[in-house]
Amino acid sequence: MAAAGQRAHRRARRRDRPPARLPGGAAAGAALRRFPGMSTPASFAPQGLDHYAGRIRAALAPALGVDASDLQLERPRHDGMGDFALPCFRYAEGRGGNPAALAARLAAELSIEQVAAAAAGPFLNFSVDRAALAATILADCGRPDFGGGASEETTLVEFSSPNIAKPMHVGHLRTTVIGAALARIHAHLGERVVRLNHLGDWGSQFGKLVAAWRRWGAEAALEADPIAHLLELYVRYHQEEGADPGLDAESKSAFQELESGQDNDTRRVWKRFTELSLQEFDKVYRRLGSEFDFIRGESWYEDKLAPLLAWLEQRGVLEESEGATIIDLEGEGISTPCLVKTAHGTTLYATRDLAAAKSRWEEFAFDRCLYVVGQEQILHFRQLFAALRRAGCGWADRCQHIPFGLVRMAEGKLSTREGRVLALKDLLDRAVELAAEVIQEKNPDMAGQAAAAEMVGLGAVIFHDLKHQRSKDVVFDWKEVLSFEGDTGPYLQYTHARCCAIVRKAGRPVPPLSEVDPGLLADSPELLVALGRFPQAVREAAEKNEPMVLAQHLLKIGAAANAFYRDRRVLGSEPPLEAVRLCAVDRLRRVLALGLGLLGVPTPEEM
RNA sequence: GCGCCCGUAGCUCAACUGGAUAGAGCACCGGACUUCUAAUCCGGUUGUUGCAGGUUCAAGUCCUGCCGGGCGUGCCA
Numbered sequence: 267m268a269a270a271g272q273r274a275h276r277r278a279r280r281r282d283r284p285p286a287r288l289p290g291g292a293a294a295g296a297a298l299r300r301f302p303g304m305s306t307p308a309s310f311a312p313q314g315l316d317h318y319a320g321r322i323r324a325a326l327a328p329a330l331g332v333d334a335s336d337l338q339l340e341r342p343r344h345d346g347m348g349d350f351a352l353p354c355f356r357y358a359e360g361r362g363g364n365p366a367a368l369a370a371r372l373a374a375e376l377s378i379e380q381v382a383a384a385a386a387g388p389f390l391n392f393s394v395d396r397a398a399l400a401a402t403i404l405a406d407c408g409r410p411d412f413g414g415g416a417s418e419e420t421t422l423v424e425f426s427s428p429n430i431a432k433p434m435h436v437g438h439l440r441t442t443v444i445g446a447a448l449a450r451i452h453a454h455l456g457e458r459v460v461r462l463n464h465l466g467d468w469g470s471q472f473g474k475l476v477a478a479w480r481r482w483g484a485e486a487a488l489e490a491d492p493i494a495h496l497l498e499l500y501v502r503y504h505q506e507e508g509a510d511p512g513l514d515a516e517s518k519s520a521f522q523e524l525e526s527g528q529d530n531d532t533r534r535v536w537k538r539f540t541e542l543s544l545q546e547f548d549k550v551y552r553r554l555g556s557e558f559d560f561i562r563g564e565s566w567y568e569d570k571l572a573p574l575l576a577w578l579e580q581r582g583v584l585e586e587s588e589g590a591t592i593i594d595l596e597g598e599g600i601s602t603p604c605l606v607k608t609a610h611g612t613t614l615y616a617t618r619d620l621a622a623a624k625s626r627w628e629e630f631a632f633d634r635c636l637y638v639v640g641q642e643q644i645l646h647f648r649q650l651f652a653a654l655r656r657a658g659c660g661w662a663d664r665c666q667h668i669p670f671g672l673v674r675m676a677e678g679k680l681s682t683r684e685g686r687v688l689a690l691k692d693l694l695d696r697a698v699e700l701a702a703e704v705i706q707e708k709n710p711d712m713a714g715q716a717a718a719a720e721m722v723g724l725g726a727v728i729f730h731d732l733k734h735q736r737s738k739d740v741v742f743d744w745k746e747v748l749s750f751e752g753d754t755g756p757y758l759q760y761t762h763a764r765c766c767a768i769v770r771k772a773g774r775p776v777p778p779l780s781e782v783d784p785g786l787l788a789d790s791p792e793l794l795v796a797l798g799r800f801p802q803a804v805r806e807a808a809e810k811n812e813p814m815v816l817a818q819h820l821l822k823i824g825a826a827a828n829a830f831y832r833d834r835r836v837l838g839s840e841p842p843l844e845a846v847r848l849c850a851v852d853r854l855r856r857v858l859a860l861g862l863g864l865l866g867v868p869t870p871e872e873m
Numbered sequence: 874g875c876g877c878c879c880g881u882a883g884c885u886c887a888a889c890u891g892g893a894u895a896g897a898g899c900a901c902c903g904g905a906c907u908u909c910u911a912a913u914c915c916g917g918u919u920g921u922u923g924c925a926g927g928u929u930c931a932a933g934u935c936c937u938g939c940c941g942g943g944c945g946u947g948c949c950a
Binding site: 836 | 875876877878879884885886887888889890891892893894895896897898899905908909910911912913914915930931942943944945946947948949950
């Protein structure tokens with residue numbers, strides 16, 4: 267059993283929000299709206315730099331005779347080259363000119379309010395007037411919905427999905443943290459988000475567990491530390507199964523009792539294991555700020571399996587092969603068929619996922635359904651979606667696997683069966699402990715040190731996970747994960763806390779925009795541009811389902827912020843300067859809190 | 874065997890899905906705290922983007938073939 271985001275089985279618990287009502291049945295429209303380049307989709311009011319991108323497009327489109335949405339506006343590679351760039355190569359092609367000449371001509375001809383155009387060889391660079399930009403940024407960044415949108419689509423996010431009776435370990439960190447971040451990011455864009463925890467609570471392994479419990483289980487140990495004891499039983503089972511054929515028979519019969527659906531002792535034991543596990547998981551979820559609208563294990567779909575199989579049969583996609591029931595996927599370009607029933611008649615992982623997908627579609631009519639599950643299951647999801655397509659589900663294209671790389675320990679492979687795991691709780695505790703030491707050293711007089719340490723420690727772990735591309739494997743390195751310097755969560759938390767301190771110590775309210783002169787911020791273009799690009803970062807993170815995009819952008823804002831208040835004294839400066847800088851610091855504080863909040867990184871006001 | 878993912882500075886990673894001189898952090902060296910938190914800032918050093926071809930005005934990015942690592946590959950989840 268691999269280290270990363272497993273998903274497994276049954277029995278669901280519903281909590282919190284009521285089952286959402288969907289506006290009018292089958293939602294129409296493309297599952298995934300594409301946001302080409304730096305365009306601003308209609309559902310988003312222009313924010314930050316978007317204002318100017320819109321103007322530039324509007325001016326360029328007629329000049330080039332192309333549709334505004336086809337314009338490829340880019341970020342210049344280096345600061346100082348402007349705020350937007352248009353490579354002119356492709357536009358020069360059709361009209362016989364050379365790109366540099368076209369750029370020069372456009373630079374001379376274009377007249378855009380508050381935007382200067384300059385040719386740089388074949389590139390046309392645009393610079394936004396600093397004072398105008400400052401005014402825009404100060405106005406937009408103060409809003410709590412900065413970078414937000416008005417999409418009315420419905421997005422399902424399935425994430426975390428640990429197996430019951432096993433500890434959550436570092437492998438679960440990624441799915442839990444990435445999934446929660448994606449859910450928040452999509453929600454910020456206005457989407458109606460449904461968070462699902464597809465617990466691994468079903469399957470033959472629970473027959474094994476119950477069998478092991480009957481042989482060696484100890485009530486006292488179970489109550490003291492349920493998951494530790496259950497893991498112990500699981501490990502022991504695998505140690506002894508080879509030498510003891512009776513075990514296998516016991517576990518098979520236990521699983522049959524479980525699957526029978528009848529209320530018997532096996533089922534009661536299993537149910538108790540589930541509840542004990544959930545209590546433990548909840549502690550971690552609370553710390554990580556992860557919430558679910560529905561905790562539905564695989565078992566929740568149990569009574570939907572028979573109808574599903576009947577439906578598949580009716581659709582004519584089932585075949586028998588070597589005694590098993592399969593859906594052939596050759597026509598979908600997948601040589602491995604999807605198995606929905608074993609030769610012994612039991613259902614499989616894929617069967618439950620098919621039932622789950624169909625049930626979710628019928629309940630939520632989603633515009634997209636994201637499965638945040640490790641990339642070792644890529645084939646499984648390809649099969650799942652292909653099988654749905656074969657069964658005639660057009661909505662299968664709205665389902666998307668969001669894979670991520672494996673977490674591996676530097677010392678070697680993680681293995682649940684061998685009992686070698688790094689429990690997530692231990693990782694978090696260690697991070698918090700270290701954060702407490704640093705706070706004690708750097709800010710010994712602060713009140714509420716324990717609370718701050720919890721936030722900083724968790725912030726370090728969460729941000730570390732989110733700042734990398736999902737697809738890359740991660741070699742877990744204590745030193746790196748627990749680093750609080752440089753491009754880290756605590757760096758951003760620190761920046762936020764500094765901004766909070768300045769606002770707090772100002773001894774007066776942040777002046778309203780009408781009372782400041784934004785032009786006085788013209789000396790800090792990096793800061794303005796970094797803040798101004800925040801909406802684009804949120805959008806791109808959602809579009810790619812890649813929180814890293816937002817994390818990386820927050821680092822840019824953080825760097826600009828630190829340089830800003832390092833060189834520009836706020837409090838005690840000339841009154842007009844103090845006013846506008848205070849205003850800027852306030853916006854920084856808000857945007858950092860907003861962005862970090864989307865990622866799930868806590869934002870202490872002092873640390 | 875076949876399929877998918879990854880390969881960028883000593884280390885950890887970016888690079889806006891084909892654009893400008895490939896950028897950050899860590900580490901190392903040197904500077905900056907009687908003033909809003911030095912968990913910071915400023916400056917310096919670091920590249921055959923795994924290898925070889927190909928497409929293109931333009932390739933880290935696309936196509937082919939290799940090398941290396943990881944993960945999958947019908948009755949587990």
